[in-house]
Amino acid sequence: xERNVQHKEQGSLEFDAHAATEVAAPMVERAFQLLDLLMxxxxxxxxxxxxxxxxxxxxxxxxxxxxLEHCGAVALDEERFYVLGSRIYKLAAYVRGTGLRxxxxxxxxxxxxxxxxxxxxxxxxxxxxxxxxxxxxxxxHLYPHISVPRGTRVxxxxxxxxxxxxxxxxxxxRRLWLQKHDLPRFTExxxxxxDQFLHTVExxxxxxxxxxxxxxxxxxxxxxxxxxxxxxxxxxLLCALGFVSHxxxxxxxxxxxxxxxxxxxxxxxxxx
Numbered sequence: 608x609e610r611n612v613q614h615k616e617q618g619s620l621e622f623d624a625h626a627a628t629e630v631a632a633p634m635v636e637r638a639f640q641l642l643d644l645l646m647x648x649x650x651x652x653x654x655x656x657x658x659x660x661x662x663x664x665x666x667x668x669x670x671x672x673x674x675l676e677h678c679g680a681v682a683l684d685e686e687r688f689y690v691l692g693s694r695i696y697k698l699a700a701y702v703r704g705t706g707l708r709x710x711x712x713x714x715x716x717x718x719x720x721x722x723x724x725x726x727x728x729x730x731x732x733x734x735x736x737x738x739x740x741x742x743x744x745x746x747x748h749l750y751p752h753i754s755v756p757r758g759t760r761v762x763x764x765x766x767x768x769x770x771x772x773x774x775x776x777x778x779x780x781r782r783l784w785l786q787k788h789d790l791p792r793f794t795e796x797x798x799x800x801x802d803q804f805l806h807t808v809e810x811x812x813x814x815x816x817x818x819x820x821x822x823x824x825x826x827x828x829x830x831x832x833x834x835x836x837x838x839x840x841x842x843x844l845l846c847a848l849g850f851v852s853h854x855x856x857x858x859x860x861x862x863x864x865x866x867x868x869x870x871x872x873x874x875x876x877x878x879x
Contacts, residue, residue, distance in 0.1 A: 637661055638671060638680075642691065645681065651688030707834070707843050708740050710876055714869040715742040715845070722862045723748040724849035727755045728834075729768070731841055735760040736768050739843075753827060753848050764791055766819030767831035767846060769804075774812035775833075775841045781805060796821040816863045819848075826851050830859040832870040836877045845870045 644652060644660055652660075658668040672689060675681040679694030711728045719726055719742045726743075729736035738759040743752050761768050773781045782805065790799045798804045811817045819829040831846035847862045848854070854862075 634671065637663065638675060641668075641671065641675070642680065642695070645689060645691050648690075651684055651686070651690040653688055657689065706877075707873075710873045711834070711843075711845065711869075712740055712742070714873065715740065718742075718847075718865055718869060719744045720747065721865060722847050723858075724847045724854055724862065725753045725755055726845065726847050727759075728843060728845055729761060730843045731772060735763055736765075736844065750853050751850060753824075753850070755848070761823075762791065764788070765793060766823035767817035767829050768823075768844065770808050770811040770817035770819075771831060771833050771841065771844050773805075773808045774815075774817070778805075778809070781808060793823045794821055794825040796825070798822060815867060817844075818859060818863070821851060824848075828854045828859055830863045830866065832863065832866045833874075834870050834877070835874045842877065845873075 640661055641657060644657065654665060654668060654672065657663075657672070658665050661668065663671075672681060676683065676689075676692065679692045681689050681695075682692040684690055707728060707730060715726045715728065723744045725741065727738050728740040729738050738755055738757055738761065741755045741757055743754070763769060763772060773784070776784070782801070785801050785805070790801065790804055791797065792799050798807065807817075815833055817831045819831075821827060823829070827848055828851050829846055829848035831844045833841050834843040834845060836842040845866050847859075847866060849858070
């Protein structure tokens with residue numbers, strides 16, 4: 608196997624002897640360089656462009672591209688440009704999810720005893736929020752708690768979720784989107800008036816804090832804060848929720864302040 612990894616055709620790669628001693632598998636190195644080029648390209652790149660950029664012959668770059676295409680790492684679009692393939696996006700989603708969980712779990716475990724309620728970490732996806740991790744308050748808090756199993760999918764316009772998602776958009780985009788999407792009535796407390804809902808979204812945009820008084824689950828209050836990534840993009844939310852009988856406005860205010868501190872730390876680590 609080692610011989611196969613190190614083997615190359617005469618002239619297929621152009622690198623000096625010093626580089627060869629430092630790169631044990633030059634074709635793997637070139638594969639990552641190729642993926643880096645596609646990552647920063649808006650419309651993809653052609654075979655000739657990639658060959659010039661990597662100083663490889665067309666025959667060698669074609670074989671490399673076919674291997675990556677077979678693995679799903681690259682794809683050929685309708686205009687015959689190479690772009691990143693579906694496997695790369697699946698890996699990115701996995702890394703982002705596990706990275707979020709790894710960063711957020713210690714913070715959630717610290718917060719749960721102080722807040723005294725259930726916490727969950729939700730990754731923002733196209734049509735919902737996917738619960739990646741959940742932590743319930745310990746035995747010192749004897750009152751009932753909400754259960755939020757990992758893997759739960761929360762609708763995009765549910766309570767605090769909708770506020771945080773739309774708060775990232777320009778005001779005009781929010782209104783245009785809501786012209787095409789009805790506000791669902793989950794409970795009697797759900798906001799279905801567009802102007803009223805947009806007002807709460809604007810408040811969330813200003814404060815980076817979303818509050819839900821029984822709008823998604825009857826008798827359940829929630830408070831959530833955004834976790835952002837590069838260019839301040841919303842990647843996840845950190846939420847605390849509990850029954851209204853003990854998770855009242857003052858408790859939510861205190862929980863919100865704690866959540867914002869931890870979410871800011873996680874966001875900095877993610878590269879905000």
